[in-house]
Amino acid sequence: MSEKKLPETDDERLDILRTALEQEETIRTSDKVLSIIELQDLRVFIANYERANTILNHATMDRTKAKNLYDELFKNAQLYVSHFIQVLFLSAIRNEIRTEYLPLYGFQENSPSLPLPNLSTEEAVLSWAEKLMQGETERTYRGGIPLYNPAIAKVKVHYELFKEAAYSLSIYEKNIERLQNNMPEIRKKADELIVNIWTKVEERYSRTSPEEQSLRFKAYKIQSIYRKGDQLSVFD
Numbered sequence: 001m002s003e004k005k006l007p008e009t010d011d012e013r014l015d016i017l018r019t020a021l022e023q024e025e026t027i028r029t030s031d032k033v034l035s036i037i038e039l040q041d042l043r044v045f046i047a048n049y050e051r052a053n054t055i056l057n058h059a060t061m062d063r064t065k066a067k068n069l070y071d072e073l074f075k076n077a078q079l080y081v082s083h084f085i086q087v088l089f090l091s092a093i094r095n096e097i098r099t100e101y102l103p104l105y106g107f108q109e110n111s112p113s114l115p116l117p118n119l120s121t122e123e124a125v126l127s128w129a130e131k132l133m134q135g136e137t138e139r140t141y142r143g144g145i146p147l148y149n150p151a152i153a154k155v156k157v158h159y160e161l162f163k164e165a166a167y168s169l170s171i172y173e174k175n176i177e178r179l180q181n182n183m184p185e186i187r188k189k190a191d192e193l194i195v196n197i198w199t200k201v202e203e204r205y206s207r208t209s210p211e212e213q214s215l216r217f218k219a220y221k222i223q224s225i226y227r228k229g230d231q232l233s234v235f236d
Contacts, residue, residue: 004195004198004223005223006191006194006195006223007191007194007223010049010053010183010187011053013049013187013190013191013194014046014049014050014053014190015221016194016220016221017042017045017046017049017190017193017194018046019219019220019221020034020042020194020197020220020221021039021042021043021046023219023220024039024042025039031204033197033200033201033203033204034197034200042193045189045190045193048186049186049190052179052182052183052186055179056176056179056180056183059172059175059176059179060176062172063169063172063173063175063176066165066168066169066172067169067172069165069168070162070165070166070168070169073158073161073162073165074122074125074162074165074166076158076161076162077125077126077129077158077159077161077162078119078125079158080150080154080155080158080159081119081125081128081129081132081155081158081159082116082119083150084132084147084150084152084155085105085116085117085128085132086116087147087148087149087150088102088105088132088147089116091147097139097144097147101135101139101142101144104134104135104138104139105131105132105134105135105136105139106128106131106132106135122166125159125162126159126162126163126166129155129156129158129159130159132152132155133152133155133156133159136152137152197220198220198222201216201217201220201222202217202222204216205217
């Protein structure tokens, strides 16, 4: 006997359900395979499924845009934090800034001889930006000359832009997770409806000619895997 081949995507599921609904609404009453109640339930389910799928798709597109902006602002913030640290270190090496001020920025006094901190993560970039802003504020408060190229104000601008983008992305991620958590149950229900419809179609036309069965099965988009010698049937 044949094996049923259920759809794999939301679009495929919706296409099959919409097709079944269209068939049921256009054929004669005597040829319908669903009851009035089943037909009404199918309409409601399709509307709810379409709504959930549309909301998820829009949320996914919004998340993608947010992620692209996040990536761009991450690179900018990473660049300015890194550049400021390099300028700070060079100023200390040239004795333009006393090394005793380096701990204000989160470094040890001998830091100019050490590699730059790892800025490969969101947490590192935000943390070091905060340390630099705090350190530069404290040092200049004590009478030090502000650093330029870049000035700490530039670092702050890119820090705040990136921090906002990171927060926005986290909201989109949580929203996507919430929406996705609802989909397995909806997809399960969709598959159950499809199996039920296909079963009823097979039962209704089981004693008709192979040509009639093929026509009806195609009309309801029944998808089956047939082996050599199988009879034309949807399920085992």
